[in-house]
Amino acid sequence: MIVFFYGNHRVLDPVVLGIETSCDETSAAVLRGGKVLSNIVSSQLEHSEYGGVVPELASRMHLRNIVPVVQRALEEAELGFEDLDAVGVTCGPGLIGALMVGVSYARAVGLAMDIPVVPVHHMQAHVHALWIEYGDRLKFPFLCLTVSGGHTQLVCVEGPLKMRIVGQTLDDAAGEAFDKIGKLLGLPYPAGPRIDALAREGSVRYTFPKAKVPGWDFSFSGLKTAVLYFLRQQREREHNFIQKNINDICASVQANIIEVLVEKAIEAAEAMSIGRVAIAGGVAGNSLLRARIRHEAERRGWAVYIPSMVYCTDNAAMVAMQAALHLSCGAVQPYETVADPALPWIEEIDCQCATHES
Ligand code: KG4
Numbered sequence: 001m002i003v004f005f006y007g008n009h010r011v012l013d014p015v016v017l018g019i020e021t022s023c024d025e026t027s028a029a030v031l032r033g034g035k036v037l038s039n040i041v042s043s044q045l046e047h048s049e050y051g052g053v054v055p056e057l058a059s060r061m062h063l064r065n066i067v068p069v070v071q072r073a074l075e076e077a078e079l080g081f082e083d084l085d086a087v088g089v090t091c092g093p094g095l096i097g098a099l100m101v102g103v104s105y106a107r108a109v110g111l112a113m114d115i116p117v118v119p120v121h122h123m124q125a126h127v128h129a130l131w132i133e134y135g136d137r138l139k140f141p142f143l144c145l146t147v148s149g150g151h152t153q154l155v156c157v158e159g160p161l162k163m164r165i166v167g168q169t170l171d172d173a174a175g176e177a178f179d180k181i182g183k184l185l186g187l188p189y190p191a192g193p194r195i196d197a198l199a200r201e202g203s204v205r206y207t208f209p210k211a212k213v214p215g216w217d218f219s220f221s222g223l224k225t226a227v228l229y230f231l232r233q234q235r236e237r238e239h240n241f242i243q244k245n246i247n248d249i250c251a252s253v254q255a256n257i258i259e260v261l262v263e264k265a266i267e268a269a270e271a272m273s274i275g276r277v278a279i280a281g282g283v284a285g286n287s288l289l290r291a292r293i294r295h296e297a298e299r300r301g302w303a304v305y306i307p308s309m310v311y312c313t314d315n316a317a318m319v320a321m322q323a324a325l326h327l328s329c330g331a332v333q334p335y336e337t338v339a340d341p342a343l344p345w346i347e348e349i350d351c352q353c354a355t356h357e358s
């Protein structure tokens with residue numbers, strides 16, 4: 001059960017509208033007491049021909065989509081604006097124009113309905129996606145490998161409002177590596193899911209170097225360059241090398257990225273004596289990553305938390321979940337509700353509730 005206070009009101013199992021527009025997904029979700037009543041995600045396919053997200057195009061698409069997407073989320077939840085107790089909105093990190101659409105819309109709803117608007121950190125919301133399905137079954141601390149198109153982080157999660165980054169990428173994110181290598185292979189953006197699907201029909205026949213980065217950090221830009229030179233060399237010998245070997249190339253690239261991620265996550269958890277691991281973010285939808293992290297955790301008798309696919313890639317349910325957790329913990333909002341492309345990571349947010357006191 002989730003309870004929060006707004007002025008003198010005690011709100012039980014609040015109805016929270018979540019809004020997510022940080023990149024190329026326009027999403028709105030309605031949660032009641034932490035349960036998802038609706039989660040609408042409209043992905044902008046318009047970017048695929050450009051090989052990456054075009055910021056201007058993303059802002060314009062969000063502007064077009066935000067009203068119908070929220071409308072559908074409310075309709076599916078069988079609720080109206082008057083039923084909402086709070087709004088949660090992604091304030092950053094992300095693309096400034098894209099974020100501004102969601103933030104402006106959320107603030108307008110808050111003002112019109114006289115309800116609180118909770119600023120949400122996108123990467124922490126990816127971690128909070130775990131609460132949707134696991135809720136009270138989550139035990140702390142756990143180590144979460146958060147892998148998306150813009151970030152790759154190892155996060156030590158000590159409570160809903162207490163999470164520390166212990167490692168991260170020094171250059172490209174894991175999702176970015178999938179997308180950029182996919183572009184070299186002529187695959188449309190986002191290439192991650194395509195590489196995953198093609199790899200299932202192939203085998204690991206080519207080896208690429210793995211960056212040796214000290215500590216718990218990662219580096220993926222070298223892999224992209226290695227694949228670029230490898231493809232150039234092979235195509236000089238055989239012009240249709242990519243077309244003929246696409247499945248094996250995808251399987252080899254995927255194995256390289258996923259092994260680096262899993263090895264580091266497991267090593268870090270072992271070194272920190274944390275017998276619980278989790279994955280989150282778009283790349284957590286990767287079938288090999290899901291299987292490998294589960295295998296390595298179970299082999300050690302560890303708990304493993306893996307969200308459903310729909311809560312891995314960008315979605316507003318995770319945003320509403322973070323907002324609900326902040327409200328139920330009586331958290332003093334750490335951010336202003338303004339779009340901030342470089343929104344900082346706050347390790348510990350002031351928690352007012354008895355259950356999560358440290
Ligand atoms: O979390 P997300 O939806 O958006 C960001 O916050 O960036 O992550 C998107 C990223 C993209 O790079 C996409 O290629 C990657 O996640 N991705 C995958 C898979 N599904 C999505 N990468 C590998 N395998 C997948 N199945």
Ligand code: ZN
Binds near residue numbers: 122281282313
């Ligand atoms: Zn994301």
